[in-house]
Structure formats: C-alpha cells, structure tokens
Amino acid sequence: MSTASNPYDRHPIFDQLGQLWRNKTAIIGLVIISGFILVAILAPVLSPHDPVETSLYDQLKPPVWHETGTWKNILGTDELGRDTLSRIIYGARVSLTVAIVSVGIAFTLGTLLGCISGYYKGFWDSLIMRIMDMILAFPYLLLAIVVVAYLGPSLQNAMMAIGITYVPRFARIVRGSVLEECEKDYVMAARAVGAPDWRIIFIGILPNCLGPLIVQTTLSMASAILDAAALSFLGLGAQPPTPEWGGMIARSRALILRASWVMTFPGIAILLAVLGFNLLGDGLRDALDPRLRD
Amino acid sequence: MLAYIIRRLMIMVPTLLGVTVIVFLMLHATPGDPAELLLGERATEKALHEVREHLGLNEPLHVQYGLFLKRLMKGDLGETIWTRQKVWTEVKQRFPATIELALVALFISCFAGMILGIISATKQYSIFDYVSMLGALAGVSMPIFWLGLVFMLIFSLNLGWLPLSGRLSIGVDLEIVTNFYILDAIITRNWPAFKDAVWHIIMPAVTLSTIPTAIVARMTRSAMLDVLRQDYIKTAKAKGLSHLKVIFKHALRNAMIPVVTTIGLQFGVLLGGAILTETIFAWPGVGKWMYDAVMQRDYMVIQGGTLFIAALFVVINLCVDLMYAIINPRISVQ
Numbered sequence: 036m037s038t039a040s041n042p043y044d045r046h047p048i049f050d051q052l053g054q055l056w057r058n059k060t061a062i063i064g065l066v067i068i069s070g071f072i073l074v075a076i077l078a079p080v081l082s083p084h085d086p087v088e089t090s091l092y093d094q095l096k097p098p099v100w101h102e103t104g105t106w107k108n109i110l111g112t113d114e115l116g117r118d119t120l121s122r123i124i125y126g127a128r129v130s131l132t133v134a135i136v137s138v139g140i141a142f143t144l145g146t147l148l149g150c151i152s153g154y155y156k157g158f159w160d161s162l163i164m165r166i167m168d169m170i171l172a173f174p175y176l177l178l179a180i181v182v183v184a185y186l187g188p189s190l191q192n193a194m195m196a197i198g199i200t201y202v203p204r205f206a207r208i209v210r211g212s213v214l215e216e217c218e219k220d221y222v223m224a225a226r227a228v229g230a231p232d233w234r235i236i237f238i239g240i241l242p243n244c245l246g247p248l249i250v251q252t253t254l255s256m257a258s259a260i261l262d263a264a265a266l267s268f269l270g271l272g273a274q275p276p277t278p279e280w281g282g283m284i285a286r287s288r289a290l291i292l293r294a295s296w297v298m299t300f301p302g303i304a305i306l307l308a309v310l311g312f313n314l315l316g317d318g319l320r321d322a323l324d325p326r327l328r329d
Numbered sequence: 330m331l332a333y334i335i336r337r338l339m340i341m342v343p344t345l346l347g348v349t350v351i352v353f354l355m356l357h358a359t360p361g362d363p364a365e366l367l368l369g370e371r372a373t374e375k376a377l378h379e380v381r382e383h384l385g386l387n388e389p390l391h392v393q394y395g396l397f398l399k400r401l402m403k404g405d406l407g408e409t410i411w412t413r414q415k416v417w418t419e420v421k422q423r424f425p426a427t428i429e430l431a432l433v434a435l436f437i438s439c440f441a442g443m444i445l446g447i448i449s450a451t452k453q454y455s456i457f458d459y460v461s462m463l464g465a466l467a468g469v470s471m472p473i474f475w476l477g478l479v480f481m482l483i484f485s486l487n488l489g490w491l492p493l494s495g496r497l498s499i500g501v502d503l504e505i506v507t508n509f510y511i512l513d514a515i516i517t518r519n520w521p522a523f524k525d526a527v528w529h530i531i532m533p534a535v536t537l538s539t540i541p542t543a544i545v546a547r548m549t550r551s552a553m554l555d556v557l558r559q560d561y562i563k564t565a566k567a568k569g570l571s572h573l574k575v576i577f578k579h580a581l582r583n584a585m586i587p588v589v590t591t592i593g594l595q596f597g598v599l600l601g602g603a604i605l606t607e608t609i610f611a612w613p614g615v616g617k618w619m620y621d622a623v624m625q626r627d628y629m630v631i632q633g634g635t636l637f638i639a640a641l642f643v644v645i646n647l648c649v650d651l652m653y654a655i656i657n658p659r660i661s662v663q
Binding site: 257306 | 351358359472475601604619620628635638
C-alpha cells in the first residue's frame with residue numbers, strides 16, 4: 036500500500052487550503068497575484084516598447100483616450116519619452132523580486148531565530164527576543180530608511196533593509212508556535228528516541244507551525260511591495276533608469292500639473308498588487324489560522 | 330498598578346539602550362571612515378582630526394559607545410554637517426510640527442475608523458459594510474505618498490480648495506508660543522491664522538491617516554461583531570433598551586479594549602508615514618528634515634533624528650500600555 040493513500044499522512048494544511056476555494060476574497064487575491072506574476076514573467080512579450088528606451092519625439096504623450104493620445108503609447112509616456120505601460124509591466128518584475136527576496140530574508144532569519152528561541156528557551160531566548168524588541172522599537176519604515184541611508188541607496192540594500200525590519204514578525208510567530216508544540220507528547224517522544232535537535236525542530240515541529248507562517252508571509256509580501264515603493268519614491272531604492280513603480284511616481288512629481296497620467300498609473304499598479312496579496316492573506320488567515328482573525 | 334508602572338519603566342530602559350546601540354553601531358558598521366562620513370567628503374584634515382578627538386573615534390569601540398552615551402545624557406546630539414546647528418535644537422524646533430500632524434491624523438483615524446467600524450458591524454453584510462470594508466482594504470494597500478499627490482492634484486491644483494503645501498500661507502502672521510500652530514493661534518486668539526493653519530493641515534493629515542483609519546475600522550468592526558454576539562447584548566435588547574444605547578453603552582465599551590491597542594500601535598505607522606507625508610507636503614517637521622538629511626548625507630542629523638523618533642516611539646508605546654492597563658484592569662494584575 037502506498038503511503039500517499041493513507042489520509043493520515045496528509046498534512047492537515049491541505050484540507051485547510053481546500054477551504055480557500057470557498058473564500059471569495061482569497062480567490063480574488065489569488066487571481067490578481069497570478070495576473071501580476073504572469074505579467075512579470077511575460078514582460079518582454081507583453082510590453083510594446085523597451086522600458087528604458089528614451090525618445091525625444093514622444094515626450095509626455097497623454098494616454099490613448101486623451102484627445103492627443105495614440106495607440107503607440109497606450110498609457111502615454113514620461114518626460115524622457117519612455118512608454119509608461121512598458122515601464123509598469125517591467126516594474127512588476129522589480130516589485131515581485133522585492134517581495135520574494137525581502138520576505139525570503141525575513142522568513143529564513145525569522146524562522147531560524149524563532150526556532151532557536153522557542154526550542155532552547157533560556158539565555159538564547161531572552162537574547163534573541165530582546166534583539167527583536169530593539170528592532171521593533173523603531174517605527175515602521177524608519178529603520179529601513181536609515182539602514183539604506185547608511186548602506187547607500189540601491190534596490191539590493193532596500194530589499195535587505197526591508198528584510199531585516201520584517202525579521203521580528205516571523206521570529207515572534209515561530210517562537211510562539213514552537214513553544215506551544217514543545218509541550219506536546221510527540222516532541223517528548225522524539226527526544227526520548229534520541230532524535231537530533233535539528234530533526235525535531237525542522238521535521239517534527241516546524242511543519243505544525245506552517246499556518247500562521249504562510250499567512251504572515253503573504254501579508255508581509257504586501258507590505259514589502261509598499262515599503263520598497265516608498266523607499267524608491269524617496270530615492271533610496273531602485274535607481275534610475277530601472278522601471279520601478281515608486282521611482283516612477285517620484286519623478287512624476289514635478290510634472291503633476293502638466294502630465295498627471297505619468298503619476299497615476301504606477302500608483303494604481305502598486306495599489307492592485309498590494310491589494311492582491313492583502314486579499315489572499317486575509318483569506319488564508321480565515322482558512323488557516325482562525326485565532327489570528329482580526 | 331504602581332508595581333506595573335515600575336515594571337514597565339524597567340523594561341523600557343534596556344529597549345532604549347538597545348536603540349542607542351543600534352544607532353551607534355550603524356555609523357560604525359558603514360564602510361568608510363566615520364569622521365569623514367560625519368563631516369562630508371570635503372572636510373579638512375584638521376576638522377577630521379578634531380571630530381576624531383571629540384567623538385573619541387581613536388578609542389576602542391566600547392569606549393566610544395560609552396562616550397556616545399555620555400554625550401547623549403547631556404543632550405548633545407552633535408552638530409549638523411551643513412548648517413552647523415545643534416541637532417538637538419533643530420529637533421526641538423521641528424518636532425511640534427510632526428506631533429501636531431500625527432495627532433490630527435490620529436484623531437481623524439480614530440473618529441472615522443470607529444464610526445465606519447461600528448456602522449459596518451451593526452449592519453453586517455449590508456452594502457455599507459461591503460463598501461466600507463473594501464475601502465478599508467484598499468486603504469491598507471494604498472501607497473500614501475501616491476495618495477497624497479492625488480489629493481494635491483484634485484483638491485489643490487484642480488479644485489483650488491486646499492493649500493498645496495506648508496503649514497501657513499505666506500503673509501499670515503502668527504506669534505509662535507508652542508510651535509503647535511493651531512494651538513498657538515488659539516492661545517493668541519488669532520482666528521485668521523487658526524483657519525489658515527487648519528486649512529493647511531487637512532490634506533497631509535488625511536493622507537497620513539489613511540492606513541490607520543483603515544486598520545481601526547477593520548478592528549472596530551470585528552471587535553463589535555464579537556461583542557454583539559454575546560448574551561448580555563441579547564439581555565440588554567430584551568429588556569427594551571434602545572438600539573443606540575445597546576450599541577454605544579453596552580457593546581462599544583467592551584469592544585474598545587482591542588481597538589485601543591490597535592490605535593496605540595498606529596503611532597509607529599504615523600511616525601514612519603510622517604517622513605513620506607511631510608516630504609510630499611513640504612511640512613517642516615522631523616520627517617522632512619530627516620529626508621533632507623538622507624538626501625544630503627548628513628549623518629549627524631540621521632543619527633540624532635533616528636534616536637529621537639525611536640525614543641519617542643518607545644515612550645508613546647509605554648503610555649499606550651499604561652492606558653491599556655487602566656482600561657483593562659486584568660492586564661496589570663497578571
């Protein structure tokens with residue numbers, strides 16, 4: 036008999052995720068995110084122009100529904116004649132990368148620290164949690180801004196800074212779950228048969244803490260996109276000519292009266308992408324972690 | 330209660346020390362010579378030498394940290410690189426503007442957020458509920474720097490209803506007492522200035538309040554829904570109390586506890602968001618000053634401003650915790 040057919044071998048998370056299909060907000064979120072990922076992958080195919088190609092003749096063209104708009108630049112062009120639609124399409128790549136990398140950093144570090152904290156308790160627990168408190172003592176975004184200010188403005192540093200500021204969220208959640216799981220008999224049993232600590236933690240305990248972690252990951256991706264856009268808006272994230280949504284808004288500030296469309300569309304793109312992750316995160320929370328419901 | 334306050338104050342000390350450690354280490358973890366970083370690239374060798382002497386940069390790291398703390402105790406945050414002003418004086422001058430903005434934003438978000446939340450909860454699954462909750466979700470997903478620019482475009486540039494930026498119009502006289510302009514205008518009974526100051530604060534405050542309003546609305550709704558399901562609400566209704574009385578006197582009071590915590594947590598969002606909002610609206614507060622410092626690579630200002638905002642945040646969090654303990658006496662007993 037194959038083990039897969041045994042219903043008890045299935046991680047309960049699959050059943051919980053099954054409920055997701057009945058959750059409308061989660062489905063809408065999932066659709067938005069899938070669209071966003073598709074656009075990012077297919078950017079070279081979808082975008083009508085090169086996102087960094089400037090054109091002296093096409094500066095500040097309005098979108099197509101405008102009297103003077105043309106189908107050549109559906110969403111118009113910016114002050115250097117670059118196609119807004121193409122830049123937004125390529126911007127999806129940047130934002131998606133930011134979300135994955137910075138949340139990846141936070142997830143890995145946070146989970147590791149949370150495990151050590153919750154499993155070994157005592158000195159390491161106090162030390163790690165005090166360090167997390169220190170990070171949390173800075174208002175949101177401030178620490179990221181300051182870290183990038185010191186390291187020098189670049190997308191890479193922005194992702195790192197956002198990653199660092201998100202570590203405590205993950206560390207706290209994992210620590211809490213690990214503390215709870217450690218009290219259970221299976222952990223005792225694993226210890227009794229002499230399983231090494233890393234095995235108990237990563238193969239025994241961690242899979243049981245997945246629910247809240249998945250929820251936190253999704254919601255963090257939403258805020259990572261938002262924070263990265265804010266950093267780029269302040270000139271601390273992606274540097275020109277990288278097509279990044281926050282940076283696009285920053286440069287359009289001076290044109291706000293002459294060409295408001297340059298500013299409008301990247302903002303809508305950010306809003307949609309973040310909304311997608313937030314919707315999915317809310318849906319996941321309802322499905323996976325009823326305790327966290329707000 | 331007193332024991333609780335003392336315990337909380339004791340916890341605050343290591344957190345504040347931690348903040349100073351992080352801020353201190355940042356300067357030293359940055360590649361390059363800290364003295365050069367602080368003085369800028371064009372500093373003379375003599376000036377660099379003086380700074381090294383003054384800050385003890387030639388000493389071992391832990392001694393340097395000790396000196397750093399000692400200077401902090403004396404309120405010495407150093408001098409700004411470009412204007413050679415005392416950082417602490419500059420902070421003191423600017424922080425009323427930030428606090429004023431944050432408080433008005435907080436007021437808006439409490440008021441609007443709670444009203445939206447209460448109506449949504451009492452009319453669950455109605456059109457109003459759906460629309461306001463969708464709005465709240467959009468609110469937390471909104472890049473506020475973009476929203477601020479959209480507001481500017483609509484209400485200032487196109488409709489001309491609100492002033493574009495700043496705290497007061499040019500030509501409006503106001504005697505500065507506390508540096509909180511609205512308060513100053515009231516104290517000096519200067520009503521034209523009062524109106525002008527209020528007019529100026531509306532757009533930045535609404536922008537800054539977007540995310541907190543949305544969060545408070547969502548929290549109020551779910552807390553109210555939790556409470557409205559309970560038996561004592563049924564009892565209150567059954568004994569014939571009016572709808573409004575049940576909601577405001579019986580339900581809201583218990584629903585307030587999680588909502589107050591949420592409101593307290595919004596200070597961090599407000600202080601961080603202030604950097605974006607102040608930059609957009611040219612609001613002369615600590616946030617804009619920090620942004621300018623980042624642009625000019627004035628590390629003394631970055632260091633001082635960061636320390637100040639983080640310390641303020643820690644103190645505010647403490648106040649929120651204490652307030653929370655007053656509202657919910659079970660906390661301080663634990």
